[in-house]
Amino acid sequence: MGIEILHDRCLSCECCVSACRRYIFRMGGKGKIEIDQNLLPLCMHCGHCTAVCPGEAIVLDGVPSASLPELPANLGLSPDALMLFLKSKRSVGAYSSREVPREVLEKALDAANYAPSARGAHPVRWVVITEPANRERLLQEMLPYYEHAEDVTSRSHYENYLKGVDSLLRYAPCIVLACAPEHVYGEADCVSAATYLSLALYAQGVASCWAGSILALTRQGSLKSVAVPEGCEAYAALMVGYPDENFLKLPHRPDPVVTFM
Ligand SMILES: Cc1cc2nc3c(=O)[nH]c(=O)nc-3n(C[C@H](O)[C@H](O)[C@H](O)COP(=O)(O)O)c2cc1C
Incomplete structure (x- = not known):
């Protein structure tokens, strides 16, 4: 060193x-x-x-x-194409059962390694669930919390399950969690890396969506099926898979609220 x-x-x-x-x-x-x-x-x-x-x-x-790998003087990407890439990346809510190849995941994880991290610490430790049995175990562990949830939205996930609809994992064949040691910047580092990951997946035609449902239960220590590394806390969770929906338009978004000074 x-x-x-x-x-x-x-x-x-x-x-x-x-x-x-x-x-x-x-x-x-x-x-x-x-x-x-x-x-x-x-x-x-x-x-x-x-x-x-x-x-x-x-x-x-x-x-x-x-x-070190050479960088070309010009990346060859037009600003307009890049803006559209960012705007068109949706939080996909329906996934096909098609597995995401390991090479595709590894390529995206490599890109996510280039996300900014506080003091360049790169503290993120990933947990990637792809084994169908492990994914099912996760879903089964989550369900009782939704069955007894107080708010209607959360309870609706359990009711959906009874109707044969997986609104919790949305059929995603892969779940990714970003974990880091508890630190003032741990969460920001994980969010930064998970955002890069989702864009790197999208660049390869693979969709993703934040999984607040998984994150909340993991954070409260309720899920044994998620092997959070020793000494770490989970700060980001994504559902990952090939999309089973096709967006034809950019949805409307409110104008940014900005104070220029
Ligand atoms: C912190 C966070 C947690 C989220 N949790 C969930 C979730 O548990 N399930 C889900 O389907 N979408 C979840 N989302 C996705 C949002 O619902 C989604 O961003 C929103 O519907 C807008 O869609 P868009 O990202 O395609 O613009 C979450 C997003 C964020 C940022």
Whole structure:
């Protein structure tokens, strides 16, 4: 762990100096970039220094800048297409039983790893339920809470179940929970990562929807079928699967409420 500057490659351009959030790099007296050893313990391991270095002169935690994947100068995505991508991502409420391949999930989880996390801590631990028996166990564990719920909406899920309608898991073949150690930013980190995950799934044609129902019961420790990692709390839950509905229009949304100052 640590930062090494390969001085024979360094262009002294100071890109690392401006990129580092912790001001760990500085221009030394002889025109050579130096590392401030006092500030080094503040390193977030975000890799920004390695990603901006045009000389590929930095090795962070043993990973040389030269080994990182290249970014094209232009991602080739039009702003309009991207806006439509964001706006058209719906919380899907009906899923087909078609399984989501492991590679598709792994690709999305890899993208979610690039979500912002406080202090670059990347604390999220995922729980992914895909085994049909485990999914069924989860549903069966949830039902009694809805049978005896006080509010009408919650009780309606149990009544739907009796009518043969799965309004709790919405037939989704896959359930994903984002967990993190209890920390002031644990929830924000999980929400950030789960949002990236849902968009990365959508990019691959896979739908998702927040599962407040699963999250609430997991948070109150009522579900044995969800293996929340030791010392962690669940902060986000998603139903995931191929959609069994087709949106033809963008639904209306209220205008954003903004105070520009
Ligand atoms: C924190 C949170 C919890 C939610 N919980 C559920 C849920 O338990 N079941 C469900 O069907 N949808 C759930 N949703 C999805 C919302 O109902 C959905 O966002 C809303 O209907 C609007 O749809 P849209 O996201 O496609 O615009 C949840 C959304 C959020 C943000």
